[in-house]
Amino acid sequence: EVQLVESGGGLVQPGGSLRLSCAASGFTFSSYEMNWVRQAPGKGLEWVSYISSSGSTIYYADSVKGRFTISRDNAKNSLYLQMNSLRAEDTAVYYCASQGDCGGDCNFDYWGQGTLVTVSS
Amino acid sequence: SYVLTQPPSVSVAPGKTARITCGGNNIGSKSVHWYQQKPGQAPVLVIYYDSDRPSGIPERFSGSNSGNTATLTISRVEAGDEADYYCQVWDSSSDHLVFGTGTKVTVL
Numbered sequence: 001e002v003q004l005v006e007s008g009g010g011l012v013q014p015g016g017s018l019r020l021s022c023a024a025s026g027f028t029f030s031s032y033e034m035n036w037v038r039q040a041p042g043k044g045l046e047w048v049s050y051i052s053s054s055g056s057t058i059y060y061a062d063s064v065k066g067r068f069t070i071s072r073d074n075a076k077n078s079l080y081l082q083m084n085s086l087r088a089e090d091t092a093v094y095y096c097a098s099q100g101d102c103g104g105d106c107n108f109d110y111w112g113q114g115t116l117v118t119v120s121s
Numbered sequence: 122s123y124v125l126t127q128p129p130s131v132s133v134a135p136g137k138t139a140r141i142t143c144g145g146n147n148i149g150s151k152s153v154h155w156y157q158q159k160p161g162q163a164p165v166l167v168i169y170y171d172s173d174r175p176s177g178i179p180e181r182f183s184g185s186n187s188g189n190t191a192t193l194t195i196s197r198v199e200a201g202d203e204a205d206y207y208c209q210v211w212d213s214s215s216d217h218l219v220f221g222t223g224t225k226v227t228v229l
Binding site: 050059095104114 | 220
């Protein structure tokens with residue numbers, strides 16, 4: 001059974017940092033492209049970042065570029081999102097989601113259940 | 122940046138047909154994927170590559186894409202179809218993935 005399990009969310013003050021993790025199982029993680037997608041309370045889906053299967057290609061949404069860093073460890077079947085200089089508008093449920101080998105131009109195959117990040121003083 | 126516009130809400134009676142549009146500049150040249158999201162749950166893929174249906178998704182769900190509009194059609198709507206629906210594309214000019222604004226489908 002395919003599973004994506006996010007962790008690391010919580011309450012953080014504005015300007016603070018947080019590191020999210022996504023543990024993958026049930027599929028060949030190293031063959032899949034990975035993304036972070038977020039959803040603010042009561043709002044729509046917003047793409048955050050993409051990383052290729054090897055980790056050699058990375059893209060970011062304009063709203064997080066320069067503050068967030070995506071990475072992966074294929075040996076540990078894990079995806080990460082380092083979030084720095086957090087703002088109130090970063091408050092959201094963060095999902096990790098996988099894609100096939102398509103350079104970002106395909107559907108998401110699997111989604112985690114999400115982890116909530118709250119940025120507030 | 123590339124923008125995808127959806128109607129905020131669509132209301133439909135049980136057994137009728139719901140059509141959800143996703144508007145974007147020359148979206149017909151892109152591959153469009155559709156997701157269903159129910160409250161408190163992760164999104165679920167219902168249509169991929171404009172009109173393909175994943176296994177387990179009822180045939181009542183169909184998709185089309187041409188010109189500046191992609192459409193998700195739900196035939197013979199059931200109460201269980203009540204959810205938010207999002208379209209998604211890849212914008213190769215900016216290397217950004219884009220979601221539509223989302224449509225809440227209400228079954229009357």
